[in-house]
Amino acid sequence: MQIGAYSFGDTPLNPDGSFRNTAEGIRTLFDAIVLADRVGLDYFGIGEHHTVSMPASSPGALIAAAAAATDRIILGSAASIISTDDPVRVFQQLATADAVSGGGRVEITAGRGSSVETFPLFGHDLADYDRLYAEKLDLLMTINNSPTETVSWSGSVRPAIDALAVVPRPVNGRLPIWLATGGNAASSARAGRLGLPVSYGIIGGEPHRFAPLTELYRRSAAQAGHHTENVKVSVATFGLVAPSKAEALERFYPGWHTLNVEMGRLRGWGAPDRRQFDAQVATPGAYYVGDPDDVAERIVHLHGYLGHMRHFLQGDFGGLPPEHLHESLTLLATEVKPRVARLLAAK
Amino acid sequence: MVTTIGILGAGRVGSAIARTALKAGYAVTIAGSGPAADIQLIVDIVIPGASAMSAAEVAASADLVVLAVPMHKFRSVDPATLAGAIVIDTMNYWQPIDGELPEVATDPRGSSEIVADHFATARLVKTLNHIGYHDLETDARPAGHPDRHALAIAGEPQAASVVAEVIERFGFDAVYAGPLEAGTAFEPGSTVFGGRHTAAELTAELEFAAAADDAA
Numbered sequence: 001m002q003i004g005a006y007s008f009g010d011t012p013l014n015p016d017g018s019f020r021n022t023a024e025g026i027r028t029l030f031d032a033i034v035l036a037d038r039v040g041l042d043y044f045g046i047g048e049h050h051t052v053s054m055p056a057s058s059p060g061a062l063i064a065a066a067a068a069a070t071d072r073i074i075l076g077s078a079a080s081i082i083s084t085d086d087p088v089r090v091f092q093q094l095a096t097a098d099a100v101s102g103g104g105r106v107e108i109t110a111g112r113g114s115s116v117e118t119f120p121l122f123g124h125d126l127a128d129y130d131r132l133y134a135e136k137l138d139l140l141m142t143i144n145n146s147p148t149e150t151v152s153w154s155g156s157v158r159p160a161i162d163a164l165a166v167v168p169r170p171v172n173g174r175l176p177i178w179l180a181t182g183g184n185a186a187s188s189a190r191a192g193r194l195g196l197p198v199s200y201g202i203i204g205g206e207p208h209r210f211a212p213l214t215e216l217y218r219r220s221a222a223q224a225g226h227h228t229e230n231v232k233v234s235v236a237t238f239g240l241v242a243p244s245k246a247e248a249l250e251r252f253y254p255g256w257h258t259l260n261v262e263m264g265r266l267r268g269w270g271a272p273d274r275r276q277f278d279a280q281v282a283t284p285g286a287y288y289v290g291d292p293d294d295v296a297e298r299i300v301h302l303h304g305y306l307g308h309m310r311h312f313l314q315g316d317f318g319g320l321p322p323e324h325l326h327e328s329l330t331l332l333a334t335e336v337k338p339r340v341a342r343l344l345a346a347k
Numbered sequence: 348m349v350t351t352i353g354i355l356g357a358g359r360v361g362s363a364i365a366r367t368a369l370k371a372g373y374a375v376t377i378a379g380s381g382p383a384a385d386i387q388l389i390v391d392i393v394i395p396g397a398s399a400m401s402a403a404e405v406a407a408s409a410d411l412v413v414l415a416v417p418m419h420k421f422r423s424v425d426p427a428t429l430a431g432a433i434v435i436d437t438m439n440y441w442q443p444i445d446g447e448l449p450e451v452a453t454d455p456r457g458s459s460e461i462v463a464d465h466f467a468t469a470r471l472v473k474t475l476n477h478i479g480y481h482d483l484e485t486d487a488r489p490a491g492h493p494d495r496h497a498l499a500i501a502g503e504p505q506a507a508s509v510v511a512e513v514i515e516r517f518g519f520d521a522v523y524a525g526p527l528e529a530g531t532a533f534e535p536g537s538t539v540f541g542g543r544h545t546a547a548e549l550t551a552e553l554e555f556a557a558a559a560d561d562a563a
């Protein structure tokens with residue numbers, strides 16, 4: 001199983017709680033990716049996000065930079081908000097990063113994003129939400145699957161492309177394209193029908209309850225005749241690793257609290273509740289926060305339900321000190337990953 | 348007596364309510380926006396035991412209908428199919444998903460009152476909107492359990508009492524808030540929304556909201 005991390009960027013906070021420069025959040029994230037590569041993490045995902053607290057708006061640019069500064073780690077968007085971006089540009093930017101990486105280390109995960117800042121930002125109408133997503137995903141796949149540089153496509157959300165060159169091509173012919181979903185059944189069925197690998201973002205509830213969705217995904221893929229190695233599942237969750245569970249909880253809670261206060265203000269729910277937090281940080285909860293044994297055991301427990309091939313964690317929000325992120329990434333690679341491998345082999 | 352619950356919307360909320368209803372012993376029919384065949388595989392795997400149908404068939408088959416479609420799509424549900432029916436409105440005006448809905452944003456009334464204008468001949472009851480869809484399945488507890496939470500209900504008393512019995516069987520204490528107007532006390536932005544409350548705590552919150560309303 002691949003073990004990884006993802007981030008939306010995490011703008012550091014001043015002692016009074018106000019934000020420092022958003023550029024610092026990007027630099028911290030870049031350093032974290034380089035470290036993740038050094039210590040042997042399998043994957044790092046950059047989620048497109050457009051808020052002051054989470055400023056990783058441009059996964060393509062960051063992945064290109066990281067591709068040049070790393071050797072082994074797989075780099076991907078997690079996710080690219082494809083509905084409001086230009087799939088031609090998303091493809092070109094990630095294919096460029098792929099070329100820089102030497103080839104085979106760059107992926108795209110296409111999603112629609114759970115928040116919709118990108119609609120007003122890029123001048124799209126939320127009323128077109130479904131159509132934009134379906135058509136732009138189709139365009140992205142058409143470009144990726146094209147045997148040559150020359151691409152033709154037509155649809156309703158943009159003018160047709162008539163035999164134009166889209167360059168560069170990925171080093172290995174195609175980029176892996178994943179479909180991101182937060183648990184809507186129709187999205188699992190869609191990923192299966194399209195024969196795309198699926199990435200579940202599980203930010204609450206009980207992750208093992210996604211088991212029927214993975215079955216729906218695999219059955220939809222089989223029904224559509226996809227029996228390729230492309231039919232696979234990855235899982236993104238909150239999580240942070242520290243030498244002891246008590247330290248991990250102490251490090252993770254303040255950022256989680258800050259994030260939830262911000263979200264609550266935006267979306268109209270009340271103050272976050274410590275009981276809710278406590279329920280989520282142990283099986284069957286959704287936050288993989290703990291010491292290496294605890295986190296490894298819980299990943300393997302979930303694997304028994306979902307059969308996923310990659311699990312990646314986000315722990316940096318609400319101004320997590322970089323040294324805590326670094327220790328978590330290091331422990332994930334050097335302690336959690338071998339434990340997961342051992343536990344899975346013993347099954 | 349309610350024996351069959353019909354659900355309009357086979358998304359996150361509709362699926363979670365469907366599974367909860369099946370577990371509580373109800374028969375469940377469910378529809379998406381299209382024909383039954385579109386959601387057949389989804390229902391077979393994700394909501395085993397429920398019957399996939401068209402929306403009109405769901406409305407005709409059920410003793411109680413649950414509206415679980417996005418707020419910006421409620422007008423796509425034909426009100427004629429719900430004439431006389433008891434209908435639970437689970438919908439919230441959720442800007443990140445619904446975008447700007449001026450008709451809701453500029454109307455001082457609660458969202459369910461606006462929805463009720465569209466379903467003028469249905470008996471609309473507001474509930475199940477202030478609990479997250481994840482939590483519905485994980486938080487259900489048998490009556491009398493110390494961890495049992497409460498859900499608020501607003502609507503005309505007779506229809507509300509039918510719904511209250513269903514909520515109790517789902518695994519939650521039902522707390523009556525008053526007529527549909529009282530539903531504003533548990534919309535997004537209220538102290539009730541998204542929180543977890545015992546019946547006593549919820550009653551106190553609703554009384555507080557009603558008193559604040561009277562004072563205003």
Ligand SMILES: NC(=O)c1ccc[n+]([C@@H]2O[C@H](COP(=O)([O-])OP(=O)(O)OC[C@H]3O[C@@H](n4cnc5c(N)ncnc54)[C@H](OP(=O)(O)O)[C@@H]3O)[C@@H](O)[C@H]2O)c1
Nearest residue numbers: 356357358359360379380415416417418423438439479480
């Ligand atoms: N998120 C929460 O925790 C939560 C909690 C309580 C209440 N709510 C409210 O519950 C509602 C549903 O949310 P959701 O997250 O479940 O949305 P969702 O996952 O997008 O699902 C919506 C479902 O409604 C279907 N639909 C649309 N128009 C329809 C029609 N005319 N007849 C029948 N089905 C129709 C859609 O089918 P197609 O795919 O075919 O269009 C889809 O299956 C929203 O109003 C939300 O505010 C949400």
